[in-house]
Amino acid sequence: MVIKVEDTLRTDRLTDLKEAGDSAGVPAVARERGRAPQIVPDANQQTPAVGQRVTRPDSRPHITGQTRYIDDMSFPNMLHMKILRSEYAHARIVNIDVSEAEKMPGVVATLTGKEIPVNSFGPSYQDQPVLADDKVRHMGDGVVAVAAETEQQAQDALARIKVDYEKLPLVLDPLEAMKEDSPKIHGESNIYATKVIRKGDVEQALARADLVMEARFSTQMVEHVPMEPHATIAMWEPDGRIKILSSLGRITLGRADMARTLDMPVNRIQVVGTIVGGNFGGKNEITTEPVLALLARKTGRPVKGVFTRKDEFVSSTTRHPFIMDYKTGVMKDGRIVARKVRIVADGGAYCSWSETTLGKGAILSVGPYRIDNLEVKAYAVYTNKTTCGAMRGFGAPQVCFGYESHMDDIARELGIDPLEIRLRNVFDEGSPSPTGQVLHSVAVRESLDTVADRVGWKEQTQ
Amino acid sequence: MDVTITVNGKERSAAVPPETTLLTMLRTNLGLTGAKLGCDVGDCGACTVLVDGEPVNACLMLAAQVDGREVVTIEGLSGFQTLSPLQEMFDLFSSFQCGFCAPGMIISAKALLDKNSSPTVAEVREALAGNLCRCTGYTKIIDAVMEVGARTAAGAERA
Numbered sequence: 001m002v003i004k005v006e007d008t009l010r011t012d013r014l015t016d017l018k019e020a021g022d023s024a025g026v027p028a029v030a031r032e033r034g035r036a037p038q039i040v041p042d043a044n045q046q047t048p049a050v051g052q053r054v055t056r057p058d059s060r061p062h063i064t065g066q067t068r069y070i071d072d073m074s075f076p077n078m079l080h081m082k083i084l085r086s087e088y089a090h091a092r093i094v095n096i097d098v099s100e101a102e103k104m105p106g107v108v109a110t111l112t113g114k115e116i117p118v119n120s121f122g123p124s125y126q127d128q129p130v131l132a133d134d135k136v137r138h139m140g141d142g143v144v145a146v147a148a149e150t151e152q153q154a155q156d157a158l159a160r161i162k163v164d165y166e167k168l169p170l171v172l173d174p175l176e177a178m179k180e181d182s183p184k185i186h187g188e189s190n191i192y193a194t195k196v197i198r199k200g201d202v203e204q205a206l207a208r209a210d211l212v213m214e215a216r217f218s219t220q221m222v223e224h225v226p227m228e229p230h231a232t233i234a235m236w237e238p239d240g241r242i243k244i245l246s247s248l249g250r251i252t253l254g255r256a257d258m259a260r261t262l263d264m265p266v267n268r269i270q271v272v273g274t275i276v277g278g279n280f281g282g283k284n285e286i287t288t289e290p291v292l293a294l295l296a297r298k299t300g301r302p303v304k305g306v307f308t309r310k311d312e313f314v315s316s317t318t319r320h321p322f323i324m325d326y327k328t329g330v331m332k333d334g335r336i337v338a339r340k341v342r343i344v345a346d347g348g349a350y351c352s353w354s355e356t357t358l359g360k361g362a363i364l365s366v367g368p369y370r371i372d373n374l375e376v377k378a379y380a381v382y383t384n385k386t387t388c389g390a391m392r393g394f395g396a397p398q399v400c401f402g403y404e405s406h407m408d409d410i411a412r413e414l415g416i417d418p419l420e421i422r423l424r425n426v427f428d429e430g431s432p433s434p435t436g437q438v439l440h441s442v443a444v445r446e447s448l449d450t451v452a453d454r455v456g457w458k459e460q461t462q
Numbered sequence: 463m464d465v466t467i468t469v470n471g472k473e474r475s476a477a478v479p480p481e482t483t484l485l486t487m488l489r490t491n492l493g494l495t496g497a498k499l500g501c502d503v504g505d506c507g508a509c510t511v512l513v514d515g516e517p518v519n520a521c522l523m524l525a526a527q528v529d530g531r532e533v534v535t536i537e538g539l540s541g542f543q544t545l546s547p548l549q550e551m552f553d554l555f556s557s558f559q560c561g562f563c564a565p566g567m568i569i570s571a572k573a574l575l576d577k578n579s580s581p582t583v584a585e586v587r588e589a590l591a592g593n594l595c596r597c598t599g600y601t602k603i604i605d606a607v608m609e610v611g612a613r614t615a616a617g618a619e620r621a
Binding site: 055056058060061064067068069071152224226227228229275276277278279308309 | 479481489494495496497498499500501502503505506508535536537539540545549552553554556558559560561562563564565568594595596597
């Protein structure tokens with residue numbers, strides 16, 4: 001049976017508005033349940049939704065194929081955009097010739113980076129061009145956009161664009177990129193973000209530890225691969241306002257980025273967040289929205305741009321590969337006394353959400369363990385690869401792989417059960433985090449015990 | 463070139479360039495946007511439709527190849543206010559999150575159930591192997607299809 005939870009929730013909200021104790025004002029549903037009207041629910045109080053089966057309000061459009069994602073929408077006179085991307089991972093752009101492409105059938109306009117009022121964006125550092133102008137820093141950099149009557153015509157025109165490049169030395173390994181003599185991608189250093197956490201005296205604690213274990217762990221780049229590729233429709237309205245329909249998840253941030261790149265007041269930009277076919281963090285910042293907006297202004301027509309699957313892989317952001325060096329001092333009884341971590345996050349060509357990812361990764365890299373002596377040094381490094389940005393967890397999955405693998409190695413070396421060594425070190429109620437935050441509602445011990453019990457850990461390991 | 467296909471029981475024609483895929487014809491020429499373009503290379507299954515009862519990736523098939531044949535899309539499965547049994551179970555089990563894969567999933571599942579009304583889990587997994595979902599982890603999708611099979615076996619109407 002499907003229970004309509006929506007109604008009961010609405011009732012609760014009505015109840016909230018009534019004065020506490022005003023039983024006459026309590027809706028019948030709440031009275032029948034014998035609940036007193038409450039402004040703020042008690043902690044741990046079951047809300048009426050928990051344990052109920054609900055159907056999603058947007059269920060029907062999805063399962064009948066009636067949901068309108070961006071690519072399902074079109075407007076009269078709409079053009080289609082395709083982007084020519086870089087041929088090289090690192091090169092100076094010497095010349096761009098679009099004259100042949102503009103003569104191609106159906107082509108209405110082209111756009112290069114030099115035509116973008118403020119050609120840079122990014123959530124932390126504005127180091128990323130909307131379309132590359134002076135140089136390309138990875139194969140995914142867009143160089144020229146073409147708007148044509150059909151997608152096929154736009155695609156065909158890309159082949160007629162001539163871009164002259166002067167190849168530059170490239171760096172693909174983040175450890176190489178950290179060296180002083182490495183090719184530089186932006187400015188004078190490839191290290192563009194650093195996070196350091198220090199607590200206690202790590203060297204002294206390592207010196208008195210019974211055992212010191214060292215290991216390097218690395219993780220790979222991961223693309224979100226949303227089922228729906230990035231998609232946008234831009235309309236430059238006759239009143240000088242711009243309307244953007246976008247698969248962007250963070251439309252407010254996107255609007256600010258639009259205002260910056262287009263150099264226009266934010267109140268003239270409307271960004272409509274549509275139903276998104278999968279985000280996972282990869283649709284958290286603008287990609288080609290300003291390009292579509294400018295093409296819409298150039299042509300006076302709506303312009304749609306949908307990423308190809310290749311665009312999605314080479315030019316949208318990905319999860320950072322981490323190289324993690326762990327050094328841990330531990331006593332014979334399994335108590336960890338010191339931990340040093342060095343994280344090198346391969347950020348690819350642009351910063352994107354690297355700073356956020358690095359910060360969270362650094363804090364969590366110690367693991368959910370009470371360790372009095374710590375040193376964490378984390379670096380985000382440019383390489384000539386696909387840009388890394390937000391992806392579920394912001395660095396947490398990478399470091400979890402690192403510290404838990406390391407924990408298993410330590411347990412094996414000491415001959416202690418892997419569950420037991422964790423129980424001897426995990427956070428308790430009130431434990432401080434590596435950055436000194438006092439933690440509450442800590443349930444890691446109970447969680448581990450419960451899981452061990454349910455999977456029959458003791459029986460299996462005996 | 464002129465292409466005429468029977469889509470969801472109705473004869474539809476369009477003049478299309480020869481390189482036009484069935485997916486483009488359905489979405490652009492016929493306004494049926496239920497089948498989605500996810501990868502355009504036959505990997506993801508979001509564009510799955512039935513051609514003469516067989517599930518195909520509409521992004522890989524030329525419209526011209528389907529001339530004179532019968533096509534069923536997600537739009538052909540339900541009325542405006544009614545759902546097919548498969549759609550009902552996808553609804554009940556919340557077998558989707560972003561929803562982009564759902565039309566293709568449902569069509570692939572229908573192709574299976576039309577031939578095999580109460581499949582095993584292994585058969586369901588095999589039938590849906592060409593449909594990717596990045597959100598759900600597939601469990602609820604398989605549950606929904608199995609439930610339709612179970613209800614059919616219990617004497618309910620066909621999918």
